[in-house]
Amino acid sequence: MTIAFAGNPNCGKTTLFNAYTGASLKVANWPGVTVEKKEGTCTYKGERHTLVDLPGTYSLSSYTMEEKLTRQFLLSGGADVIIDVADASCLTRNLYLTMQLTELGIPVVLALNMMDILKKRGAKLDVRRLSEKLGIPVVPLSARRREGLDILLDTALEAAKSKTTPTAPQFAQMEAQEQFAWIEATVAACLTDNRPRAFTDRIDNALLHPFWGLLIFFAIMAVVFLLTFTLGDLAKIPLEAALDQLYSAVGRGLDAIHTAPWLSSLITDGILAGVGGILTFLPNIVLLFFALAFLEDSGYMARVAYIMDGIMGSLGMSGRAFIPMLLGFGCTVPAIMASRALESRRDRLRVMLVTPFMSCSARLPVYILIAGAFFGKFAPLAAFSMYVIGLLTAILIARCTKSLHKKEKQPPLLLELPDYKAPAMRTVVLYVWEKVRDYLTRAGTTIFLASIVLWVLLNFGPGGFVTSMEDSFAAWIGRGAAFLLTPCGLGMWQIAVALIAGIAAKEVVVSSLAVLFGIENISSVAGSTALRASLAAYGFGAANAYALMVFVLLYIPCAAALATIRSESKSWLWTAGAAVMQIGVAWILSAVAYRIGCLFI
Amino acid sequence: MIKKETSNSKKDLIKKMTLLDCKTGETLSVSEIRLEEALQYRLQILGIVPGSQVHVLHKKRRGAMVIRSRGARYALGAGAAKGITGVKAL
Structure with missing residues (x-):
């Protein structure tokens, strides 16, 4: 049947x-x-x-x-x-x-x-x-x-x-x-x-208040990100200790069976440093998605469309377009797919254009690493500022594209608001598990492959196996791209390589840095100190670090996001245009951030 | 385009208003909906049709509102509220 x-x-x-x-x-x-x-x-x-x-x-x-x-x-x-x-x-x-x-x-x-x-x-x-x-x-x-x-x-x-x-x-x-x-x-x-449902109505009186509602929304988001950082960092400590044990165990094991040096280097410096570095961010990712799932299942997410309708309206978009943008804090790919629910094609295209600027969870490891290494106790603030910069950039781009297709009128908001309910544990757990599985799959496939490719590029040069990374293919490519990044304070071949590799997935920026500077367990305190020391040797300071975070925030989210833009917009031209714009915006704003940073630091 | 009012019923002349004119807590008895076709249709399948009642639960300055119709709650943009006319229900 x-x-x-x-x-x-x-x-x-x-x-x-x-x-x-x-x-x-x-x-x-x-x-x-x-x-x-x-x-x-x-x-x-x-x-x-x-x-x-x-x-x-x-x-x-x-x-x-x-x-x-x-x-x-x-x-x-x-x-x-x-x-x-x-x-x-x-x-x-x-x-x-x-x-x-x-x-x-x-x-x-x-x-x-x-x-x-x-x-x-x-x-x-x-x-x-x-x-x-x-x-x-x-x-x-x-x-x-x-x-x-x-x-x-x-x-x-x-x-x-x-x-x-x-x-x-x-x-x-x-x-x-x-x-x-x-x-x-x-x-x-x-x-x-x-x-009438008095319970929901009473809560709505506060949450949908014209002034307090907006304030409460921003407060909720701030609490979500604060929890993601503080609780996540606490949970990370035992995970790092376990990984440390694993690294030394694998190292000892490889020595014991007399593995060829190049293979042992591939396993420890390439794969373990790359994939392992990503795994330690799992607690942060779980917490972020747990919070988003909680907000969605309670019925609050739909209200956000109403709360943001005024602001979105002034950008020439329906409040409903805010939901995909909000989902963009989780992952850009489903967020772009959620733009399908919008009625007008113009709205859909513009949402696709601005959603990649919302800081997705894959960028979080980069902020945690870089901010942790360079900004000490101000690290959460520096990382939170990325979310604000991303949101402001999205608003700015939306404003700039408002005048496109002026004649087509924006469709008014019409959206059902469900009753509030206590989130069902089953639903929340299912949602979080789905994301965690995605994250682990990415660590096991894309990031695994990227780590190997990167290791090969770093250890081989025109003359075969190289003893110094300076002679490798990667250095050669990186130096070609580095001069373009000099105005942003990022004119180092290692950074250029990490950024290019990051197009596969943003977490790869972290694993690349780990591989490039040969740092095991890069997210530990010792790891981040080592990273800061390695970078400082090149004159890379706090202003450069902040510029790097801005660049990572704004440039192409990942290959999968571009593929999604292509399949949703059904236009290669639009996809290419979006990619060029993302790199352009990243370049300009990170250069600005670097210049301003140099004045203060 | 100006459409001449053919109805000369007193009630219509005195109290006719759009949903956008309603304040929080007021209820509109809908008599006419004139909006872009797709939107009008979406309202219809939600049961927001001439003859139905719409209660304003929340309203923002720009006119976006939360309404209750047939036991369900909807967020409605100002552009849609403007096209819904009727008389204030007591």
Whole structure:
């Protein structure tokens, strides 16, 4: 049997789908997370069933991409039965889609999700009566608490086998106003006490306040980043100690089996220094994503669109465009993909242009390393200033591009704000794990490869294996690029090599520095002291360090981000333009930062 | 383009206002929605149609607002609020 899950955005469809299939699709408490249909399987009572998670839609007409996809799939006979997931705490609006689904000639079962929230509110729903009125089976459940899941599956399979098509009133022939009148009358007959959600309203009074709301938002973000640094650094200490043990153990082991010097150098100076250096930043990454997941699942993220609508409006963008930009603090790639949810192409392109300036988590290791080495107790401040500079640059670029396509009017904001809820641990853990897995995968693949390539470039020159890095291919390439970076205070071949390698992924800048200066465990206190000493030998001081951080913040985020810009904009020209602009902006602003830095330091 | 008002009902002449004119805490009985097609359609499927009621929960100076309609909460830009007209509900 093929079971399709349809429903409004943010009604818990994906949570339900994950509960059945054991899949770990991303769930978020803001609408529009599922943009493509996803398939999974589940075995129930000895039978295998295919489950299809359709994107959230409010109706079955064909205005948006999600609606078209859902409609086409259902009309082509892809499903034996539709499970229509509805948010019981907002029944009236959800039933509009239900009524349209009942007219397709496919069995429909209504899954009333979030019954726990309804019960908590003290409301009572007459499920049997609702089922009679709608002419379809209705099953109450809570996907989050995993209640009522078996009953729903039993009912759906029963309906699919007996091919009971719905016996609803002729909905399509009514006017929009009539349709809603019918739905409201139905809900009124079945639901007693639909009290307004006082809890959410009370919190909104503070969080959506025109002045305090903006202040609270910035305070929340500041706390998030402070926690990321302080707690993350605490958790890093045992991790570093463990890695130190590993390094010396591997070193001893390689000596014991008389490994060739070049191979032992590749393993310890290349791979271990590169990949190991990245792993120590895991606590910071986990904390950052834990905080972002918490904000998303609580329902706050959607509010940010409203809070920022005024500021975004003055930049000629809808407040909704702020969500992709905010996600950019996590990772640029999904952030650029989230721009798909915006209606106008112009908005999408501009979001793609500015989102890479939002400082993603891959840049964090660079700040922690460089700021830690050069700014002592002001390190968190120096790192936090990167986030501010990134945001200001994004705003500046948005302002500059505002006049493009002046005639096309910006579409006004229209976004559902979900109820606040205590974030579900399962969802948060799943979200964090997904990111951590990405990070580890990158450490194991891209960064692993980049470390090896870099080691080869550093240890071989035109004349074969070199004893001094100064004669290597990398030095040769780096010196070619270094003079371009001199105005930014970054005119060292090692820095140029690290920056070029960083296009593969920003963390590679850290691992490259580790390899280039031969520092093991670069994120430890000893490592950062060694780095500062190595750099100081070239006259590289605090002003240069700050310029380096600015450059890393602003230049091409990573190869994957560029590929995403290409696939989302479907334009090579736009992608190339974006890359050139990123390098240009990075060059100009890091030069400015260096000059200003020289005045003070 | 100026459209001549054909309706001469007294109520319309006295109290007709847009959602943008509503203050926080006020409710509008929607009588007409005139917006760009896609946006008008999106409002329709959310149940914001002539005959429905829209309650203003929060409003910012520039006119962006949070509204309640049919038990759900939406953030609405000023540009959309301007196109929704009706009479103040008591």
